[in-house]
Amino acid sequence: MPPLARRNLFHDRVRLTVTLTGIVFAIVLIVVQIGLFLGFTSATSNVINHSNADLWIGAKGLAYLEQAAPFSERKLQQVRATPGVAAAEKYILIWGNWKRPDGRKESVVIVGVNPDLPMGGPWNLSAGSVLDLKSADAIIVDELYCQKLGVTHLGQVIEINGHRARIVGFTRGIRSFTTSPYVFASFKNAQTFANLPEDRAFYILVKATPGADMERLRSELAARLRDVDIYTTAEFSRMTQFYWMFTTGAGIAVLLAALLGLIVGIVIVAQTIYATTMDHLREFGTLKAMGASNGYIYRVIVQQAAISAVLGYALGMVASVFVVRGSQEGGAAILFPWELAVSMFFLTLLMCVGAAFVSINKVTRIDPAMVFKG
Numbered sequence: 001m002p003p004l005a006r007r008n009l010f011h012d013r014v015r016l017t018v019t020l021t022g023i024v025f026a027i028v029l030i031v032v033q034i035g036l037f038l039g040f041t042s043a044t045s046n047v048i049n050h051s052n053a054d055l056w057i058g059a060k061g062l063a064y065l066e067q068a069a070p071f072s073e074r075k076l077q078q079v080r081a082t083p084g085v086a087a088a089e090k091y092i093l094i095w096g097n098w099k100r101p102d103g104r105k106e107s108v109v110i111v112g113v114n115p116d117l118p119m120g121g122p123w124n125l126s127a128g129s130v131l132d133l134k135s136a137d138a139i140i141v142d143e144l145y146c147q148k149l150g151v152t153h154l155g156q157v158i159e160i161n162g163h164r165a166r167i168v169g170f171t172r173g174i175r176s177f178t179t180s181p182y183v184f185a186s187f188k189n190a191q192t193f194a195n196l197p198e199d200r201a202f203y204i205l206v207k208a209t210p211g212a213d214m215e216r217l218r219s220e221l222a223a224r225l226r227d228v229d230i231y232t233t234a235e236f237s238r239m240t241q242f243y244w245m246f247t248t249g250a251g252i253a254v255l256l257a258a259l260l261g262l263i264v265g266i267v268i269v270a271q272t273i274y275a276t277t278m279d280h281l282r283e284f285g286t287l288k289a290m291g292a293s294n295g296y297i298y299r300v301i302v303q304q305a306a307i308s309a310v311l312g313y314a315l316g317m318v319a320s321v322f323v324v325r326g327s328q329e330g331g332a333a334i335l336f337p338w339e340l341a342v343s344m345f346f347l348t349l350l351m352c353v354g355a356a357f358v359s360i361n362k363v364t365r366i367d368p369a370m371v372f373k374g
Contacts, residue, residue, distance in 0.1 A: 006307065015276060016308075022272035023312025024319055026265030027348060031320040033261030035334035037245075037254045039327075042335060043177040044244040045237040047093070047111065051120045053205035055218060056236045062229040064243035065236070066109065066178065068093050068202040071228070078224050079204050084217040086209040089114045090201035092190040095180065099159040100150035107180040108149075110160065112190025119205045122184040127154060128169020133186045140169040144329070145181035160193045175333060177244055269348075270355035273305050277359035298360055305356035306349065313348045317341065 059069040079088040092112030097105050113121040115133040122140045156167045208217055218230050245251030284297055327334040
């Protein structure tokens with residue numbers, strides 16, 4: 001690597017600081033916007049992805065998780081009698097009204113599960129146990145929504161749809177895309193909270209026997225059951241994500257914000273690198289006057305951009321980690337998977353080197369005689 005590339009960068013510390021600040025700002029902006037999109041996408045199907053079920057059975061016309069309609073739970077016995085089914089449980093997911101201690105009402109999503117079988121139940125518990133849901137009126141809510149719901153402590157008693165409910169546990173990090181918190185209860189308690197008849201369910205969750213052919217099992221179930229839709233967990237997750245992120249305006253807005261963040265970040269980096277190169281225009285003119293080839297000057301410029309990219313990326317990752325951690329306590333989480341971190345390195349390198357090529361066109365047209373002009 002030509003020492004000139006390093007000297008050009010580190011000689012003017014102020015200019016280097018400005019360059020790195022622009023790159024870091026662009027990286028954080030892109031990470032935040034893309035991370036928000038990933039976070040919102042994950043929130044739409046959190047319950048599905050953590051259900052530990054292989055198949056979801058719901059009423060005909062199912063398009064996304066919250067669209068569930070009640071059907072007879074008598075289908076449960078038909079499902080359990082199907083070869084290849086290791087376990088099957090009825091499941092409730094329905095909107096409800098939560099009454100805060102101050103009398104204000106909030107919308108919640110009531111989730112009814114079998115506490116004895118780990119399918120569709122709460123996860124990441126910070127207090128209490130899933131088995132605590134067996135007690136009368138017991139519910140589990142997420143810590144993130146305590147302030148929203150007016151919750152202050154375990155054992156607190158509130159009302160859901162006019163029915164008494166008691167908080168026996170807390171989860172951590174179970175977000176809802178609709179901003180209506182999930183409230184987990186036993187299936188029986190959920191029926192009471194939702195004022196549902198005893199023979200009604202919204203879903204049947206199926207766990208297949210080890211090694212079972214999932215497509216064959218789904219065909220067997222479809223032949224036995226009428227007026228239902230059957231999806232694998234992965235399919236149902238994708239359907240729900242697609243509905244909320246691309247069918248509704250909310251998801252499109254987040255996606256456009258992520259795209260805008262990418263564009264703004266590229267513009268910031270391009271301007272910063274271009275300005276840095278233009279500041280050293282006379283030095284490049286001197287090199288040409290001394291007989292340096294265009295190839296050598298190209299390498300100096302590209303390597304300056306590459307060094308800036310590596311330094312800016314390192315600082316940008318540190319800043320991004322702090323921003324991402326800070327979001328974990330809020331309602332909208334910023335996800336930062338390792339794939340995004342790796343992609344950001346190559347994107348940063350591409351942005352910086354691409355911006356350098358823009359300025360190369362200017363450098364190649366330098367008249368060496370400019371060095372001798374006042």
